[in-house]
Amino acid sequence: MNVEGLYPQDKRGKTTAKGGATEWIYWKSGTAQLLPRLIARRTRGPVPRRLPALPGVRVPPPGRHVRRLALG
Numbered sequence: 289m290n291v292e293g294l295y296p297q298d299k300r301g302k303t304t305a306k307g308g309a310t311e312w313i314y315w316k317s318g319t320a321q322l323l324p325r326l327i328a329r330r331t332r333g334p335v336p337r338r339l340p341a342l343p344g345v346r347v348p349p350p351g352r353h354v355r356r357l358a359l360g
Contacts, residue, residue: 289313291330296323301335 293302300314315323326336 289335290333291327291335292332294327296320
């Protein structure tokens with residue numbers, strides 16, 4: 289999904305499916321509140337998959353903060 293296909297005021301975005309068909313993706317209020325931070329200063333191009341890191345906040349890499357139990 290590209291930034292130019294977003295309609296934050298309507299809580300939806302336009303994307304192109306296989307075969308060229310246009311599909312609409314809708315989101316709820318929580319996503320609508322985070323979306324401006326996600327696309328900050330972008331006017332075109334793909335929507336980033338992750339939020340930018342907050343200064344001074346360390347987040348463990350995915351899967352590293354959960355200890356696995358050994359069964360057996």
